[in-house]
Structure formats: C-alpha cells, structure tokens
Amino acid sequence: MVDMDAFAKPGKPYYLALGMEGSANKLGVGVIKHHLGPLDENNRAEILANVRSTYNAPPGQGFLPRDTARHHRNWVVRLVEKALKDSGVKVSDLDCLCFTQGPGMGAPLQSVVVAARTLSQLWELPLVGVNHCIGHIEMGREITGARNPVVLYVSGGNTQVIAYSRQRYRIFGETLDIAIGNCLDRFARTLHIPNDPSPGYNIEQLARKGKHLVELPYTVKGMDLSMSGILEYVDGLAHDLFSGKKSKYLYDEEDGERITVEDLCFSLQENLFSMLVEITERAMAHVDSNQVLIVGGVGCNERLQEMMGIMAGDRNGSIYATDERFCIDNGIMIAHAGLLAYRVGYGNELEDTVCRQKFRTDEVYVKWRDD
Incomplete structure (x- = not known):
C-alpha cells in the first residue's frame, strides 16, 4: 500500500x-x-x-x-x-x-x-x-467517484482513449492528426461564430436545431481515428452553402430541403461522436470494464455524454462526467x-x-x- x-x-x-x-x-x-x-x-x-x-x-x-x-x-x-x-x-x-x-x-x-x-x-x-x-x-476520478474507468480524454489539443494498468495510464487509441476540440474550433472559424464562451459550445447549440443528417467521411482506423479529412469535407460544404452553390450535396435526399448551417453542425457532431463511442467501446471490451469517464473541455458536450451513455447502458455499464468547472x-x-x-x-x-x-x-x- x-x-x-x-x-x-x-x-x-x-x-x-x-x-x-x-x-x-x-x-x-x-x-x-x-x-x-x-x-x-x-x-x-x-x-x-x-x-x-x-x-x-x-x-x-x-x-x-x-x-x-x-x-x-x-x-x-x-x-x-x-x-x-x-x-x-x-x-x-x-x-x-x-x-x-x-x-x-x-x-x-x-x-x-x-x-x-x-x-x-x-x-x-x-x-x-x-x-x-x-x-x-x-x-x-475524484469528482465523480469513478474507481477504475476507461477514460475518454477529449479537448482542444488531445483526443485519447485511456485505461489504467500497473501505475501507468495506457493509451489505447488516439487521434492520428488533429484533436476533436481543434476540429470543432476550426469549423467554428469557418462559420464565423463567436468564440465566447467557447466555439465548441456554440456549435453544440446550433447542432440542437439541425434536422438533416449530412453524410460525412467516417475515419476509424483500429483504435485510432482521423479528423482532418472530415474537417476539410465539411468546410467545403459550408463554403458552398455560403456562396449559394447549387450542389446535390446541399440538399436532403428525402425531402429535398436545402441543408442549413445547423444541419452541418449537427452532422459533424454526430459523426465525430460516433467515432469516439466506437473506439471507447472497443477499449472497454479489451480491458473488461463497464465504466467510462469523459474528461477534457469537449466532455461538457451533452450530446456526447448522451451517446456514450447509450453505449455504456447497452453494456450494463455507467458513464461519468463533470460540468464545465472541471471539464x-x-x-x-x-x-x-x-x-x-x-x-x-x-x-x-x-x-x-x-x-x-x-x-x-x-x-x-x-x-x-x-x-
């Protein structure tokens, strides 16, 4: 001891x-x-x-x-x-x-x-x-009381799935290029939305108003993921939207309605968070854990917590997260x-x-x- x-x-x-x-x-x-x-x-x-x-x-x-x-x-x-x-x-x-x-x-x-x-x-x-x-x-761990969870660390500069073993926090998977927070921040710059209180928070609010899910690249490579290509693709859609370009990719296939900025924010979040849920679940299976702790600034996102909670619930597990004071x-x-x-x-x-x-x-x- x-x-x-x-x-x-x-x-x-x-x-x-x-x-x-x-x-x-x-x-x-x-x-x-x-x-x-x-x-x-x-x-x-x-x-x-x-x-x-x-x-x-x-x-x-x-x-x-x-x-x-x-x-x-x-x-x-x-x-x-x-x-x-x-x-x-x-x-x-x-x-x-x-x-x-x-x-x-x-x-x-x-x-x-x-x-x-x-x-x-x-x-x-x-x-x-x-x-x-x-x-x-x-x-x-201190705030939530999570004992030995798989950790999803998501912030402006880092994206990692982590589990503890033998006095080290071992990295099971991570981003191969940019972090998820950086991806959201850079898309916020494209949209010219305010940075106060944070770009990711403002994208989250816009995403809640989105109703059309736009198909975006989904890039998971084993336990790792990549987000630079997704960012480039959604940036291109945003520029086409602002320029008034009539591309088939800017219209919903089912009802023919034009895609909005809110739809792009919604689709980006759903795509990125699905990738995170996938690699986190794979790490949980590997270490035989049913606890997930989300930390880092992006961990405040309520939609990410909801999606992770659904996955953890399917495994008879639980999710732990903190509010903005500690995330x-x-x-x-x-x-x-x-x-x-x-x-x-x-x-x-x-x-x-x-x-x-x-x-x-x-x-x-x-x-x-x-x-």
Whole structure:
C-alpha cells in the first residue's frame, strides 16, 4: 500500500496545494486540501478555490500563442491573489505549488511556469510539475467517484482513449492528426461564430436545431481515428452553402430541403461522436470494464455524454462526467494531481521545470496508485 502521509508536516492533519494551469487559452488557479489518509468516498479532497480567466479571439480567428501568453501574464497575479482570498489560506499554510508542465502551447505554458518559479522562490515552497492530461483524469476520478474507468480524454489539443494498468495510464487509441476540440474550433472559424464562451459550445447549440443528417467521411482506423479529412469535407460544404452553390450535396435526399448551417453542425457532431463511442467501446471490451469517464473541455458536450451513455447502458455499464468547472481546463485539477504526486515524494528542482509541449499521458509514473 502506498504511504500517502510520509511527507505530512508534524501536527498538521492535512495537505494544501495551489495549482496553476495555462496550457492553452484558459488560465486557472486553484487551491485544494487533502486530509491525511487515502482518498476515498469517506475522505474526499476539499476544493477551496477554483478561479479562471479565458482569452477569446475575435470570431473567425483562433487564439495565437503570443496573445494567449500575454493574457496569462496580465492575469496570473490577480488570479493567484483571488484564489488565496477565496480559499482563506495563508501562503505559510501551503505545502507545495503545482503547475502545468505540458502538453500544451509553448508560450502560454512558459508564461505560467515563470510565475510558478517566481512564487516558489518568494514563498520558499517546493514545485511540482503536472502532466495536463493526468490532471484531467485524476480530477475526474475524484469528482465523480469513478474507481477504475476507461477514460475518454477529449479537448482542444488531445483526443485519447485511456485505461489504467500497473501505475501507468495506457493509451489505447488516439487521434492520428488533429484533436476533436481543434476540429470543432476550426469549423467554428469557418462559420464565423463567436468564440465566447467557447466555439465548441456554440456549435453544440446550433447542432440542437439541425434536422438533416449530412453524410460525412467516417475515419476509424483500429483504435485510432482521423479528423482532418472530415474537417476539410465539411468546410467545403459550408463554403458552398455560403456562396449559394447549387450542389446535390446541399440538399436532403428525402425531402429535398436545402441543408442549413445547423444541419452541418449537427452532422459533424454526430459523426465525430460516433467515432469516439466506437473506439471507447472497443477499449472497454479489451480491458473488461463497464465504466467510462469523459474528461477534457469537449466532455461538457451533452450530446456526447448522451451517446456514450447509450453505449455504456447497452453494456450494463455507467458513464461519468463533470460540468464545465472541471471539464474545461482549470487550476484545481493541477493542484489535485500535483498534490497526489507530492504526497508520494515527487517534486521538481528549479532547473527541472522546463515545459514540454509534447508530454504524453503514458510517460507519467502514477506512484500514488497501486490498485
């Protein structure tokens, strides 16, 4: 059994950590408390603060690294101050500072790690670098109570099907090109719809009004999938629609009605989510699991949750998901995963805090789990 209390301070019945996330356009800071002993249904982590600021580019544009990094630099001190104020925690009470080490966009990651290094030296606190994907998984497990699920990790930069084995989160399948969140975001740019609160959310709302299912490429290759070709195809349909082109592909075969933007959003979601359900079910069969945990920003999509729930129900299983506070990138997930690592002796020297844009989920030794 892993000793989770070996590094507790004498006389202090809990651990406290502050986490900082900034791998993409979300800047988040969170403060979390772990009581001594193993975390389970009788001893849950306490979320003391979870604040966030989002950089949104104008409609039709994506967020550039330099602009996103500038946003993070401008807001990081204010968010740290607010998180400490909301939590009522003193700096002297903290056990460690946690930060996202990767994967993600280089400039935003670097802007946050510089802040973390600075605070670490000012406050004389140890640093703990966290894999962004592991942060999502561990926060999802903590919030939902899922014990050992197959994990579908879907976000702007990542699409992976994951299962735990022997102190590693093993990747069973993933995207071969772009992530599903990136696919949805880029289609939102084509449609010139707002980026606030998020492109994927706005596509979801349009999709609810769609009634014609347009046939799109379906690209599953074993346990992996590809989305760049689908994006190119649906982009072409959108451009033809906007230009007024009279193509047979822009009319429903049954009633002859012209396809709408809402129909394209509906069809794109149905197609992409069906691919995700297929590879997730295949992973569940492989590891003999009946639990699915959906994490990452795209995991907030209610239609994805519904489709996955139908599949899990057919297997006499269950689905676990969180709301936007924890699905979307946030600081509390970094604080939680970082504190789990700190409690089993993990930490970073200052010279080892270099960010890694390509930091794979299965590289992390999950020492805090031995089940």
